[in-house]
Amino acid sequence: MSLLEEVKPRTREFIKRHFRHLDFADDEDIFALGFVNSLFALQLVMFVEKSFQFTVDDEDLRMENFQSINAVAELVKRKTA
Amino acid sequence: MGSKVVGVVGAGVMGEGLAQSLAQAGHRVILIDLSQEILDRALTNIRNSLRLSRMLNPQEGAESPSEVLKRITRSTEYGPLSDAQFVIENVTEKWETKHSVWCKIDACVRDDSVLAANTSAISITRIASTTARPSRVLGMHFMNPVPLKPMVEVIRAYHTTEETIATAKALLATMNKECIVVQDMPGFVSNRVLMLTVNEAIFLLQDGVASAEQVDAIFRSCFGHKMGPLETADLIGLDTILYSIEVLYESYNDSKYRPCPLLKKMVDAGLYGRKNARGFYNYTVES
Secondary structure, three states, X not given: OOHHHHHHHHHHHHHHHHOOOOOOXXXXXXXXXXXXXXXXXXXXXXXXXXXHOOOOOHHHOOHHHOOOHHHHHHXXXXXXO | OOOOEEEEEOOOHHHHHHHHHHHHOOOEEEEEOOOHHHHHHHHHHHHHHHHHHHHHOOOOOOOOHHHHHOOEEEEOOOHHHHHOOEEEEOOOOOHHHHHHHHHHHHHHOOOOOEEEEOOOOOOHHHHHOOOOOHHHEEEEEOOOOHHHOOEEEEEEOOOOOHHHHHHHHHHHHHOOOEEEEEEOOOOOOHHHHHHHHHHXXXXXXXXXXXXXXXXXXXXXXXXXXXXXXXXXXXXXXXXXXXXXXXXXXXXHOOHHHOOOHHHHHHXXXXXXXXXHOEOOOEOOOOO
């Protein structure tokens, strides 16, 4: 599996590990579901940096880049292209 | 007031928050602690906090985390404090530690610098007595997390002048903070009451009267407090709670400040609260 193909399942697994009972689609805003505290956003940033080996620039530190599985996949695609 | 050079001595939870707030206000910060390792960890925590703050408050034109971080320099030596117009000390709440740190600070800073102790309970007059400039020493008791708390308890020690208080107020204003000025007695207002409350809450737990969740829920739902005493203790750090209550016990020689044996046991077992993920609650994050 290529790195890009891994992004969605690995990100989903990471979120599920913290919020076991949360069901969400790839395009769903996980923060809008009401269970995920916005403080989790930074853990997601650090997970993405560590797992997909790039640094999230200051200008990419936006909730919309981390609010859904699809958004994370888009960001990784753009930054590792 | 323009931007200043501010020394922050002690890079624990309070020192980190303070360094971040000062740098965000445009001041140049000299952050001092015992080892490079502690300083590196502090900078990582500050960077994470700045990054999260940017994500949660995306304002156009706000400074980037990397720009803010550039204003913080780290040092394991006290020499760079000779540049500082203001120094705020945040080391462990133990007299021996405070005493040795304050002697070093006093030896390095300029005559016109203002020195503040960000301490939990130790008398500011006693701290000031270790320096050659007691009129320029005051207490500034910041709340945790520093970047989010707009109010500071400022303590006027026996020799503190109006000018010293005014300089501290002006610095706080640049950080968008206000203060309430009180007189100096160990624990001041905040911790003379809070530490007793936390200690008694731990006795309740030890005596099996209620669970930690129940104790906190009563304070939150019955009194409308944002946090109960045990979750507050986890946020402050159980080691700091123990050291503070010991200071109160020694200072007043009053048995009402005797530390709860369960608190001592938890600190001996290495349960410090949020800072190491285990206290009255478990904060372990699976990665």
